[in-house]
Amino acid sequence: xxxxxQIPAALSVPEGENLVLNCSFTDSAIYNLQxxxxxxxxxxxxxxxxxxxxxxQTSGRLNASLDKSSGRSTLYIAASQPGDxxxxxxxxxxxxxxxxxxFGQGTTLQVKP
Amino acid sequence: xxxxxxxxxxxVKRTGEKVFLECxxxxxxxxxxxxxQDPGLGLRLIYFSYDVKMKEKGDxxxxxxxxxxxxxxxxxxxxxxxxNQTSMYLCASGPRTQYFGPGTRLLVL
Numbered sequence: 001x002x003x004x005x006q007i008p009a010a011l012s013v014p015e016g017e018n019l020v021l022n023c024s025f026t027d028s029a030i031y032n033l034q035x036x037x038x039x040x041x042x043x044x045x046x047x048x049x050x051x052x053x054x055x056x057q058t059s060g061r062l063n064a065s066l067d068k069s070s071g072r073s074t075l076y077i078a079a080s081q082p083g084d085x086x087x088x089x090x091x092x093x094x095x096x097x098x099x100x101x102x103f104g105q106g107t108t109l110q111v112k113p
Numbered sequence: 114x115x116x117x118x119x120x121x122x123x124x125v126k127r128t129g130e131k132v133f134l135e136c137x138x139x140x141x142x143x144x145x146x147x148x149x150q151d152p153g154l155g156l157r158l159i160y161f162s163y164d165v166k167m168k169e170k171g172d173x174x175x176x177x178x179x180x181x182x183x184x185x186x187x188x189x190x191x192x193x194x195x196x197n198q199t200s201m202y203l204c205a206s207g208p209r210t211q212y213f214g215p216g217t218r219l220l221v222l
Binding site for chain 2: 103
């Protein structure tokens with residue numbers, strides 16, 4: 001059974017720092033991996049999606065990488081800002097048919113001014 | 114922009130009541146999903162649907178049912194609400210990227 005783990009559970013950094021969030025999964029047979037952001041009490045916003053055949057995706061200050069063979073993905077945030085404070089979740093999709101996602105527990109990020 | 118809306122942001126119900134949570138998407142997506150999110154447990158899939166009148170159980174379907182009569186609307190039904198169904202309920206839709214609604218925070222007293 002696929003399991004997704006995110007470490008650390010919480011992270012606090014000063015503004016301007018570059019940081020890396022980690023996601024690992026137990027079964028490398030995935031269809032894609034997606035990173036989401038969730039603000040307190042709100043729904044999830046998709047940040048980046050990496051297909052299983054891709055190594056990385058970039059959007060602005062965000063860069064997500066995928067190493068299927070080792071079961072790992074990282075989300076790199078450059079020049080962090082207080083507005084980046086949120087919970088970041090990764091999710092893997094195993095099949096192209098159903099679209100079912102398996103989520104990690106998330107990393108709660110606080111960026112201090 | 115894709116829009117996924119949920120009928121209520123906050124809901125308070127009594128034990129034993131029948132509860133309907135509605136989700137509507139405007140992008141003609143075939144796949145729609147219902148999750149619940151609890152502290153320490155993360156997001157867990159309750160039910161999903163990949164077409165009208167089609168449904169599949171997720172990881173925690175007990176105590177829930179769903180209805181998909183039209184492509185744009187996916188309803189989650191709590192047949193007899195219980196206190197352990199107090200949670201944040203999130204609806205999503207999408208073929209590749211999943212787009213989420215704002216969530217419904219349900220309190221069952």
